[in-house]
Amino acid sequence: MSYLSSKFVRWGGSVALLAILWLVLPPFRIVSLDENGKLPSNGKGDAAFDAGEFADRFWEETLVSSMDSATPLSDLLEAIDADLASAKRSYGEQKGEGAPVYFYAGGEGTVVEIKGRRATLQAHGARVNLLIAPPVFGNTVRDGTGLLSVNELPGLEEFNAVSAALNKKVELEVMSVLKDSLSQGVKVRFVGCSKVPEALSDGANLEFTPLRVEIAE
Amino acid sequence: MNTQKLPVGAWLVAICSAIFLLAGCGKGEDGEAGSDSTGPKRMAVVVSTLNNPWFVVLAETARDRAIELGYEATIFDSQNDPSKESVHFDNLIASGYDAVLFNCTDAEGSIANVRRAKKADIPVFCMDREITANDVAVSQILSDNYSGCVALGEYFVETVGESGEYAELLGIIADTNTWNRSKGFHSVVDRFPGLKMVAQQSADFDRAKALEVMESILQANPNIKAVFCGNDAMAMGAYQALLAAGKAKQVKVFGFDGADDVVRSIAEGKITATGMQFPKRMARTSAESAHAYINGKRDFDQRTLVAVELVTKENVSKFGDFGRK
Numbered sequence: 001m002s003y004l005s006s007k008f009v010r011w012g013g014s015v016a017l018l019a020i021l022w023l024v025l026p027p028f029r030i031v032s033l034d035e036n037g038k039l040p041s042n043g044k045g046d047a048a049f050d051a052g053e054f055a056d057r058f059w060e061e062t063l064v065s066s067m068d069s070a071t072p073l074s075d076l077l078e079a080i081d082a083d084l085a086s087a088k089r090s091y092g093e094q095k096g097e098g099a100p101v102y103f104y105a106g107g108e109g110t111v112v113e114i115k116g117r118r119a120t121l122q123a124h125g126a127r128v129n130l131l132i133a134p135p136v137f138g139n140t141v142r143d144g145t146g147l148l149s150v151n152e153l154p155g156l157e158e159f160n161a162v163s164a165a166l167n168k169k170v171e172l173e174v175m176s177v178l179k180d181s182l183s184q185g186v187k188v189r190f191v192g193c194s195k196v197p198e199a200l201s202d203g204a205n206l207e208f209t210p211l212r213v214e215i216a217e
Numbered sequence: 218m219n220t221q222k223l224p225v226g227a228w229l230v231a232i233c234s235a236i237f238l239l240a241g242c243g244k245g246e247d248g249e250a251g252s253d254s255t256g257p258k259r260m261a262v263v264v265s266t267l268n269n270p271w272f273v274v275l276a277e278t279a280r281d282r283a284i285e286l287g288y289e290a291t292i293f294d295s296q297n298d299p300s301k302e303s304v305h306f307d308n309l310i311a312s313g314y315d316a317v318l319f320n321c322t323d324a325e326g327s328i329a330n331v332r333r334a335k336k337a338d339i340p341v342f343c344m345d346r347e348i349t350a351n352d353v354a355v356s357q358i359l360s361d362n363y364s365g366c367v368a369l370g371e372y373f374v375e376t377v378g379e380s381g382e383y384a385e386l387l388g389i390i391a392d393t394n395t396w397n398r399s400k401g402f403h404s405v406v407d408r409f410p411g412l413k414m415v416a417q418q419s420a421d422f423d424r425a426k427a428l429e430v431m432e433s434i435l436q437a438n439p440n441i442k443a444v445f446c447g448n449d450a451m452a453m454g455a456y457q458a459l460l461a462a463g464k465a466k467q468v469k470v471f472g473f474d475g476a477d478d479v480v481r482s483i484a485e486g487k488i489t490a491t492g493m494q495f496p497k498r499m500a501r502t503s504a505e506s507a508h509a510y511i512n513g514k515r516d517f518d519q520r521t522l523v524a525v526e527l528v529t530k531e532n533v534s535k536f537g538d539f540g541r542k
Contacts, residue, residue: 098495098524099361135408138367150520155349156397160363164404 049154051161055169058162062147066104067191067212070145073107077126084200092196093146102144103206106191108216111184119182120205129207130190132178136167140209144193174210187216258315259289260507263305265322265346267294269422269450271474271496272320274539275345278500279318286508288315297389297421299326306330310337316507317341318500324349324393340510342503345496347393347520356506356517358499362394362473363401365492365525369471370405372490372527373445377469380411381442384434386455388422388447395419398447398473406445415441420451427454435462442468449474449491456487475528475539483533492525495540499523 071091079087088094092101109121109128117133142148142163153159182188192208200206260283264276276292283290293309295302299322309317310333317334319341321327331341331353343357377383385402388395406412416434420427427446434441435458444459446452452472459465465487472479475493482488506517528536535541 096521096523098498098526099522100364100524135405137371137405137408139364149518150522151518154351155393156347156359156363156520156522157349157393157400160397160400163363164400167404 049158049161051158051165052168054153054158055162055165058148059166059169063145063211066145066147067106070191071103071105073105073109073128074124076103076105077124077128080200080206081126084196088196093144095143095146095149100143101196102140102146103194103196104145104192105194105208106189106212108187108189111182111186111188113184114182118207119188121188127205128194129205130188130192130213131175131207131209132182133175134171136170136175136209138167138195139163140193140195141166141170141211144195144209145211170209170211174213178213181215189214189216257287257289258511259291259312260316260318260504261291261293261305261309261314262318263293263295263302263309264320265295265302266297267292268296269424269448270478271449271476271494271539275320275496275500278497279344279504282501282504283318283507286504288508295322297322299323302327303330306333310334310339314339315511318344318503318507319354320344321346321348322389323391326391328353340507342507342510344499344503345394345494349393351519354519355510356503357520358502358506359520359522360394360494360499361522361525362397362492362494363404365494365527366398366401366473367405368525368527369445369473369490369492370402372529373402373406373443373469373471374409374412376489377412377443379409382413382415382438382440383443383445384416384431384438384441385414385418386427386430386444386446386451387417387419388451390419392422395422395447402445420446420454422448422450424450424454424457427451428458431455431458432462435459435464443471443489444468445471447473449476449479452479452488452491453482456482473525475526475536477537477539480528480533480536483528483530486530490527490529493528493536493540494525495523497539 076087076091079090088101091103093104094101107123109123111119112122113120117131118129119132121128121130150156150159153162190208190210190213192210194206194208197204262276262279264272266272267276280290280292293305295305302322317339319331321343324347328348328350331348334341335353340355341353343354345360347357347359348354385399387399415438418430418434420430427450431444431454444455446455449472452470456465456470459468459470469489471489472491475491479488479491483491
């Protein structure tokens with residue numbers, strides 16, 4: 001009997017010890033995969049990164065205050081008319097060799113045509129396009145001002161997520177202002193970014209994605 | 218005299234151990250890079266795979282630039298295997314290399330290798346593939362995959378149209394490039410509800426796997442109009458499958474990388490478009506960064522993005538040899 005009970009104590013103790021070890025030092029950990037079926041990040045602090053919150057903060061704390069110092073549209077168009085390459089050098093934002101060049105500018109123009117998602121504005125003797133309706137693609141908003149660097153974010157995925165969040169913000173908070181209020185002859189005031197093409201030939205216009213836009217009096 | 222012979226295996230172990238110990242002798246106790254003796258300094262080029270011409274160009278350009286800068290340079294092929302990559306780091310740390318030009322196999326799994334190198338005072342410079350840590354590599358020269366695939370997505374909608382079924386071949390799941398490309402593409406295409414992705418499978422950036430995966434996708438989804446592939450090797454594999462199924466003209470193929478065979482195929486009308494990365498530019502910049510670091514520079518941006526350009530039949534004549542002509 002005592003033999004059985006000591007055997008029971010040994011087995012029971014071993015099992016209890018294993019159970020405690022299992023709880024304190026589990027041999028594996030169950031984690032949820034993200035929406036891509038990928039393991040979440042490994043503890044560098046970005047697991048809780050909220051691109052929308054970052055975009056809101058960047059917009060309020062950095063972008064809004066920069067808008068009044070964006071390049072005057074009149075100066076930019078004059079420079080482009082003289083020479084696109086030197087306008088790029090004078091007013092362009094570019095991050096690294098081979099990267100796209102962006103203009104960050106603001107001014108007024110009169111709507112001369114609306115076609116699909118674009119309004120064409122007559123401004124300072126030239127024509128520019130203004131994107132007036134979703135969808136907004138790409139990184140023009142994120143990169144166009146030169147105010148946000150990839151090195152301010154935990155990594156590329158987060159940097160790209162911020163781009164998508166900023167585009168969404170433009171769609172919901174900037175473009176919505178224009179809903180049904182644009183027509184030929186209406187004067188608009190805007191600040192926006194434009195990805196600069198290699199050349200502006202065959203009547204192609206610069207196209208601005210607006211960061212702020214309003215109907216001018 | 219009666220002598221006892223050691224078994225061959227024991228001799229091999231002894232010789233290997235001796236080589237390993239001698240190789241480690243170049244390293245000072247304080248972990249300082251140990252090539253400050255008489256010979257030239259050395260750079261290691263650790264590349265994820267040499268089974269893909271794009272990575273061969275990346276690795277060989279890095280090696281050649283290092284040699285031009287006066288270093289001895291050796292390429293280590295990880296064969297897409299994190300354990301092989303880890304062994305390469307063991308060896309290059311023991312051998313006291315002065316810098317590592319690194320193209321990782323796993324964005325997270327490879328961090329430990331870079332950390333070990335850093336601990337041994339061997340600076341690591343990532344090329345093309347990101348590691349998801351900001352405090353271990355000296356710098357990371359990376360393709361702007363997301364922007365490149367936004368451009369591809371826009372061209373996809375322009376050429377395929379705003380409705381129809383399509384498939385996607387993903388790269389290696391653990392590589393952030395896979396997801397940056399996929400997300401860039403979907404940031405555009407998903408805005409068109411008429412475009413329906415009927416299959417999304419990984420082919421590990423591998424041509425042969427892409428052929429197999431595409432064959433099975435075609436059996437289940439005979440009406441697809443296009444396939445978006447996360448790299449050019451997979452695009453060529455997918456094209457082969459389409460050719461075998463007699464659907465090469467019906468299904469548009471989109472790749473990413475700018476590999477020479479795909480650029481030629483775009484000119485011949487076989488592949489619709491790709492994103493031109495610039496492996497030579499990334500490799501040279503990494504080697505030059507390592508050279509600058511060895512000569513005392515310390516203020517490096519953690520990440521530098523290299524632009525990707527859309528290559529289509531309209532502009533294909535401007536591209537070739539893994540870059541702009």
